[in-house]
Amino acid sequence: MLTHFPIFGGLRGFRLAWLRTDFTAGLAVAAVAIPSAIAYPAIAGLPAEVGVYASILPLVGYALFGPSHKLMVGPDAATMTVLAAVLATLPLATTEDRVTAAAALAITVGVFCIIAGLLRLGVIAAFLSKPILVGFISGVSISIIVGQIQRLTGVRIEADGLFPPIWELIQKAGLVHLPSLILGGSLIALLLLLTHWRSPVPPPLIVVAASIAASALFDFSGMGIAVVGELPHAFPSLSFPINSNLPVKELLLGAGAVWLVSFGSGIVGARSFGARDKFDVDANAELVGLGAANVAAGLFSGFPVTISDSRTAVNLSVGGRSQMSGLVAALTLTAMLLFMQGAIRLLPIPALGAILVAAALSLLDVAGLRAIWRVSRMEFIFALIGMAGPISLGVLNGVVIAVAATLLYVLLKEMRPRDALLGRVPGRKGFYKLHRARNAEPIPGLAVCVVQGSLLFFNVDYVRARLLEVAKALPANTRWFVLDASAVAQVDSTAAGMLEELRSDFAERGLRFAIAQLHHEPMEVLTRAGTIHSIGEDMIFEDLEEAVSAFRHAPRNHVQKAG
Numbered sequence: 215m216l217t218h219f220p221i222f223g224g225l226r227g228f229r230l231a232w233l234r235t236d237f238t239a240g241l242a243v244a245a246v247a248i249p250s251a252i253a254y255p256a257i258a259g260l261p262a263e264v265g266v267y268a269s270i271l272p273l274v275g276y277a278l279f280g281p282s283h284k285l286m287v288g289p290d291a292a293t294m295t296v297l298a299a300v301l302a303t304l305p306l307a308t309t310e311d312r313v314t315a316a317a318a319l320a321i322t323v324g325v326f327c328i329i330a331g332l333l334r335l336g337v338i339a340a341f342l343s344k345p346i347l348v349g350f351i352s353g354v355s356i357s358i359i360v361g362q363i364q365r366l367t368g369v370r371i372e373a374d375g376l377f378p379p380i381w382e383l384i385q386k387a388g389l390v391h392l393p394s395l396i397l398g399g400s401l402i403a404l405l406l407l408l409t410h411w412r413s414p415v416p417p418p419l420i421v422v423a424a425s426i427a428a429s430a431l432f433d434f435s436g437m438g439i440a441v442v443g444e445l446p447h448a449f450p451s452l453s454f455p456i457n458s459n460l461p462v463k464e465l466l467l468g469a470g471a472v473w474l475v476s477f478g479s480g481i482v483g484a485r486s487f488g489a490r491d492k493f494d495v496d497a498n499a500e501l502v503g504l505g506a507a508n509v510a511a512g513l514f515s516g517f518p519v520t521i522s523d524s525r526t527a528v529n530l531s532v533g534g535r536s537q538m539s540g541l542v543a544a545l546t547l548t549a550m551l552l553f554m555q556g557a558i559r560l561l562p563i564p565a566l567g568a569i570l571v572a573a574a575l576s577l578l579d580v581a582g583l584r585a586i587w588r589v590s591r592m593e594f595i596f597a598l599i600g601m602a603g604p605i606s607l608g609v610l611n612g613v614v615i616a617v618a619a620t621l622l623y624v625l626l627k628e629m630r631p632r633d634a635l636l637g638r639v640p641g642r643k644g645f646y647k648l649h650r651a652r653n654a655e656p657i658p659g660l661a662v663c664v665v666q667g668s669l670l671f672f673n674v675d676y677v678r679a680r681l682l683e684v685a686k687a688l689p690a691n692t693r694w695f696v697l698d699a700s701a702v703a704q705v706d707s708t709a710a711g712m713l714e715e716l717r718s719d720f721a722e723r724g725l726r727f728a729i730a731q732l733h734h735e736p737m738e739v740l741t742r743a744g745t746i747h748s749i750g751e752d753m754i755f756e757d758l759e760e761a762v763s764a765f766r767h768a769p770r771n772h773v774q775k776a777g
Contacts, residue, residue: 223281223499224537232535239534240542242416243286246528247547249418250573252442252558253566254289257361258298260517262442262558262566264313265289266551267450268320268516273544275510277537280503281496285484286525286540287507291573292354293476293520295361295604300468305459315465316517317455322469323518324508327477327501336481336497345593346620347482348582349600350475355577357604358570365567366398367391368440376605394439398564401425405572416528418569425565426557440563444555449548450514472518474617477504480520487526524573596623630676631667635684636698636758645698645758660765661688661725662758664698669709669736678712682719693770695720696761700731710743717749726768728753730761 251265269288276287297316306312330336360379364371368391373382383390401421408417428434435441481497488495500521508518529539550558587594596619603615636645637654645662646654656662663684669677685695705713717727727749732740737754740746746754755761 222278224277224283224503224540226283228536228538233538235533236535236538237542239529239532239539241546242528242532243525243534243539243543244546244550245419246416246524247288247522247543248550249416249422249569250289250524251547252422252561253418253569253573254291254294255517256365256563256566257291257294257358257570258301258312258316258517259309260312260316261309263551264316264515264517266547267514268511268519270544270547270551271510271514271516272507272519273540273547275506275508276503277540277544279506280537281499282484282493282503283536284491284493284526284530284534285487285495285500286522286529286543287504287519288522288525289517290476290479290520290522291358291570291577292351292479293472293518295354295357296472296475297518300472303464303468304461311457311459313515314455314457315460317512317515318457318460318465319469319472320508320512320516320518321455322465322512323473323476324505324510324512326469326473327505327508329505330473330477331498331501331505334498336501343593343596343620343623344482344582345586345590345597346600346617346623347479348579348586349597350604351479352578352580352583352597353601353604355574356601358574358577362398362567362571362574365440365563366395366571368394368438391438393434393437394562394564397425397434397439397562398568401565401568402571405568406575409572409576416524417572421565421569422561425562426560429560429562434560434562442559442561442563442566444559449551450516452513453515455512455515471614476518476520477501480504483523483526484521487530491530592626593623596620625672628667628670629673631665631669631673633663633665633677633680633684636662636664657762657765658689659691659693660696660762661685661692661694662696662698662730662761664701666701668704669702669712670704670706671708674709674712678716678719681716685720685723685725688725693724693726694728694761694765694768695725696728696730696755696758696765698731698758699729699733699736702736703733705736705739707739707743710740710745713740713745714748726753728755728761728764730755730758 247269251269252262253265255262255265255268272287276285280287297319300319301312301315304315306315356376360376363369363379363383367383369383369386369389371379371382373379404424405417405421408420413420429439429441481495481500484495484500487493504520511517511519525543583594583597586597599615599619634647634649635656637648637651637656639646639651639653640655647664648654648656661684663681665677665681667673681695681697688695713729720727729749732754737746752764755764
């Protein structure tokens with residue numbers, strides 16, 4: 215059967231017994247997808263129908279090439295916000311140009327995903343640490359909420375950021391359309407209440423149905439409340455989005471930003487679901503699946519998508535067992551697009567704003583921020599940096615800041631590796647840190663110091679100064695200084711030079727310098743650099759016990775020459 219081929223990973227092992235639950239799960243996924251499919255495009259200034267397109271074909275693409283039986287793809291608020299920022303940088307004169315650019319970005323993101331997956335670059339997601347992602351996504355949620363002011367009030371807002379739009383609204387308070395504001399506020403309250411009561415029916419679906427019924431009954435359009443209006447009655451045709459006016463450089467850079475955020479947030483969500491429901495998530499395989507989903511979206515006038523938390527949660531809660539539920543959801547959405555146009559055109563715009571506000575509030579992870587504060591003040595600062603980007607500096611700048619903050623955090627951690635002197639505990643084997651084990655005692659005449667981190671160009675000056683400081687405080691009868699390199703995973707040429715200088719510094723103090731428990735790769739680097747020869751092969755030991763034995767048998771007056 216075709217399902218035995220690798221490309222049908224999400225359908226592999228499908229059984230007819232699963233069809234009933236997969237069919238039910240597919241209907242549920244489509245139900246929860248309808249509100250976001252219509253609402254999310256508004257974030258990027260795209261027509262509502264584009265969201266439906268981006269919710270259908272990606273499900274098919276992921277079902278064919280995605281590895282997971284249970285994850286669902288679709289539009290994502292964070293990805294849409296980044297997409298909106300990218301589209302704002304491109305020369306787009308009409309709505310058609312925006313649709314074309316969004317589709318081109320989807321295909322480009324898809325290609326990036328596939329290439330990254332084939333090159334096994336899924337590890338890149340690790341650069342977006344949890345504190346950075348929690349802060350960034352929370353910042354995006356605030357940005358989305360502020361962006362709904364116009365839809366909820368009917369007031370055109372031109373300012374960007376957090377406070378300028380609020381100030382502009384205050385200045386234009388007389389222009390607020392009260393029916394729109396009352397409707398939007400009431401629907402937000404209804405969404406929050408339904409969520410709090412854990413409604414068995416997805417709250418956004420209830421809001422969509424109720425607002426459409428109210429719009430038909432009370433003629434919202436006649437009251438001045440904006441509605442979605444007519445949508446195309448046809449399924450999108452296969453086309454390659456080509457616009458000669460699109461600058462290639464900006465398109466590629468923008469696609470890179472969208473790719474990083476969509477994959478980073480998507481894989482974090484996927485791993486969370488995997489941990490909860492006991493299934494594995496292969497980041498590299500997911501990249502290929504997401505690539506197929508995004509290419510499918512772009513070829514049929516959609517926009518970039520990622521792993522959808524809400525759709526995946528619904529699929530798991532109903533009991534979906536394979537990607538057959540995704541295919542059922544795609545068929546259901548197609549039927550809605552073709553046969554439910556009369557109802558959708560009455561959907562009031564404030565309802566879309568309310569759905570987006572509720573979705574954004576669910577992204578605002580106050581509990582996560584509180585937990586980060588409790589665990590690490592430094593990581594909390596980086597979470598705030600990630601949050602500040604989307605709110606104050608623009609989403610694209612926020613992406614750059616988030617990644618830069620992550621790399622800076624890693625560098626700060628590695629720039630000052632910890633060290634400790636080791637000694638023996640009477641009656642026990644092995645070595646123990648003198649500052650932690652109360653009964654630990656140093657071996658007379660021998661100093662053993664462990665450095666807990668790699669030795670690289672950006673931290674070697676600190677490590678050298680620190681080890682010299684340790685040596686200066688040693689007892690006068692100390693003859694050997696042994697560096698325990700068991701925690702040194704990497705060294706570079708700068709570190710090799712530093713170790714030679716350290717040997718010379720110790721020799722001037724009457725200390726012999728030795729290295730123990732050196733890993734294979736650092737050993738090769740130090741050998742090629744001549745450091746092993748300089749220190750002396752007889753002073754390189756497999757383990758600390760061998761170093762202690764050599765120390766006890768060494769002549770007491772033998773000291774390495776400096777230089």
